[in-house]
């Protein structure tokens with residue numbers, strides 16, 4: 001799929017391009033609209049430690065390029081891309097290089113959250129590096145039962161949290177399965193983060209979640225500069241523009257690179273209408 005030119009054309013809806021330069025071009029345009037970015041070099045579950053080191057080097061180049069170009073943005077990464085399936089220590093050493101560099105450049109590294117088997121190791125690694133360098137934050141998924149406890153600990157450690165609903169297929173033993181339950185937990189965690197969190201990020205395209213966030217911030221007199229909304233590149237442009245026009249902060253998650261297939265499939269799975277959209281375009285062609 002990743003080498004098919006037809007499939008690549010569809011992927012461009014959610015992916016900024018294959019190269020860092022293409023991602024930087026997209027980032028500049030978004031900055032010009034008042035939107036900050038976080039760059040994600042696509043790739044997860046690498047199959048050797050050499051691949052993990054190569055991913056780290058792409059991220060080091062990305063941090064430097066952001067710094068040199070003056071683009072307002074940071075980076076997001078996945079620990080399985082940095083070697084977590086092979087060695088916690090090696091993975092930690094790879095991420096540490098990046099976080100140290102981010103601290104020197106006054107940048108920031110966000111560690112995405114993957115499936116629940118990685119949750120504790122991700123929290124441990126980020127907490128450890130945050131104590132040494134700052135410059136690193138994490139993601140919490142509202143569908144996990146453990147999320148509230150994790151958010152409380154992260155808030156007391158002053159660690160920046162991005163709150164999302166969660167994108168992986170999890171069993172009922174660890175996660176809420178009903179959308180209504182996930183949404184209820186999302187709202188509770190959003191309120192906790194707005195009150196106690198260090199510059200939290202509310203990452204959703206769900207208008208109800210966004211409206212509740214705005215209403216809560218207004219009611220509690222929480223300034224718009226003390227949190228940000230986040231959305232994915234290519235999803236709900238209308239909503240993105242509206243938030244900017246209303247004076248809220250917005251950051252887009254901008255993926256780039258050749259290994260787009262798993263990311264793309266998660267985006268399709270989130271919204272079956274996306275598959276209809278693709279089929280309609282195929283027939284039009």
Ligand SMILES: Cc1cc2nc3c(=O)[nH]c(=O)nc-3n(C[C@H](O)[C@H](O)[C@H](O)COP(=O)(O)OP(=O)(O)OC[C@H]3O[C@@H](n4cnc5c(N)ncnc54)[C@H](O)[C@@H]3O)c2cc1C
Nearest residue numbers: 112113164165166167203204205206230231232253267270
């Ligand atoms: C910035 C950012 C970072 C993220 N990082 C992580 C992470 O580290 N770990 C993780 O597990 N998940 C992550 N996610 C994904 C997240 O967990 C959800 O899977 C995803 O955001 C869809 O949930 P939603 O909050 O938009 O609400 P939903 O209830 O799923 O959707 C609400 C509405 O948003 C729109 N929408 C949502 N998804 C799509 C789509 N794919 N295509 C078109 N329209 C769509 C539709 O209008 C839909 O009705 C991230 C999401 C964002 C925005």
